[in-house]
Amino acid sequence: DAKTTQPNSMESNEEEPVHLPCNHSTISGTDYIHWYRQLPSQGPEYVIHGLTSNVNNRMASLAIAEDRKSSTLILHRATLRDAAVYYCIRTIYNQGGKLIFGQGTELSVKP
Amino acid sequence: DSGVTQTPKHLITATGQRVTLRCSPRSGDLSVYWYQQSLDQGLQFLIQYYNGEERAKGNILERFSAQQFPDLHSELNLSSLELGDSALYFCASSVGSTSSYNSPLHFGNGTRLTVT
Numbered sequence: 001d002a003k004t005t006q007p008n009s010m011e012s013n014e015e016e017p018v019h020l021p022c023n024h025s026t027i028s029g030t031d032y033i034h035w036y037r038q039l040p041s042q043g044p045e046y047v048i049h050g051l052t053s054n055v056n057n058r059m060a061s062l063a064i065a066e067d068r069k070s071s072t073l074i075l076h077r078a079t080l081r082d083a084a085v086y087y088c089i090r091t092i093y094n095q096g097g098k099l100i101f102g103q104g105t106e107l108s109v110k111p
Numbered sequence: 112d113s114g115v116t117q118t119p120k121h122l123i124t125a126t127g128q129r130v131t132l133r134c135s136p137r138s139g140d141l142s143v144y145w146y147q148q149s150l151d152q153g154l155q156f157l158i159q160y161y162n163g164e165e166r167a168k169g170n171i172l173e174r175f176s177a178q179q180f181p182d183l184h185s186e187l188n189l190s191s192l193e194l195g196d197s198a199l200y201f202c203a204s205s206v207g208s209t210s211s212y213n214s215p216l217h218f219g220n221g222t223r224l225t226v227t
Contacts, residue, residue: 043113043201043218044154051213056128062177067181096167097142097209099216 004088009105009106012078020073020105022088027068030093035073036102037084047073083109089091115219117202123225129190132222136183136204142159142166142203143185144146144216147179160185161208192226199223 005023012018020049024033034049048055048062050071055062075082087104114137120182124130134141156169160179164212171177174192181183189196210216 012209034211034215038154041220043203043216043220044216045113046215049213049215078152088184093212095212096159096211097205097207097211098144098156098159098160098167098219099203100156100209101146103153 004090004102006086006088006102007105009108012075012082012107014080014107014109014111015077018024018075018078018082018107018109020075020086020088020107021070022044024069024074024088024090025069026092028092029068029099032091033062033064034089034091035060035102036087036089036099037082038087039084044101049091058063073100078107078109081110083107087092115216115217117200117219117222119222120220121223121225123227124182124192125227126192128192128226130172130192130224131186132187132189132200132202132217132224134137134185134187134202134204134219136185136202137217138172140204140206140217142208142210143183144202144203144219145185145187146201148191148197148201148221152198154201157170157187157191157210165207174195189224195225197226208225 035047085104116135159167
């Protein structure tokens with residue numbers, strides 16, 4: 001079971017940091033954590049992924065708990081363009097190439 | 112721009128009809144995935160092709176079929192359309208057959224199908 005658990009919705013203020021949580025308590029040692037986001041009327045867009053260590057890229061940071069049972073996507077300064085549905089996805093080695101999307105977290109950003 | 116191209120962007124058709132959705136993957140990508148997104152079901156994986164061969168099947172109805180051609184573009188055929196088939200259909204691509212395990216999938220912006 002590759003299930004992850006995320007809050008249905010979150011709110012943020014523009015130019016403030018946003019921390020989006022994800023629980024994946026049944027994760028195994030070789031499972032990756034990926035984050036995708038979907039802006040209105042667009043296809044999902046890759047944000048970041050990681051295995052054990054914290055990861056940074058130009059879009060966001062991914063903080064993975066030491067026990068790997070949870071992770072947090074960090075947007076350092078939210079903009080109005082970051083309003084989207086954010087999906088936390090666990091990928092399992094040898095389970096094929098498809099991604100299984102849950103319901104995600106709908107992030108709204110207030111000016 | 113993800114590099115994945117889907118056509119058409121919008122399609123309106125009647126119940127009982129048949130339509131074909133087209134996807135051109137990113138240059139160099141051999142895998143193509145099809146997803147359906149409806150309001151009540153979220154993003155559902157339909158089917159994956161890798162280098163012309165079917166690799167994985169999800170919740171794809173028997174009325175739906177897909178193929179990947181030698182030039183790697185893919186088509187999703189939907190027949191005997193019903194009102195409930197109205198949805199956004201997304202295509203994604205990746206280099207390998209299991210690339211999404213530790214690499215990004217690249218999605219197109221979808222085809223919005225409306226069945227009346």
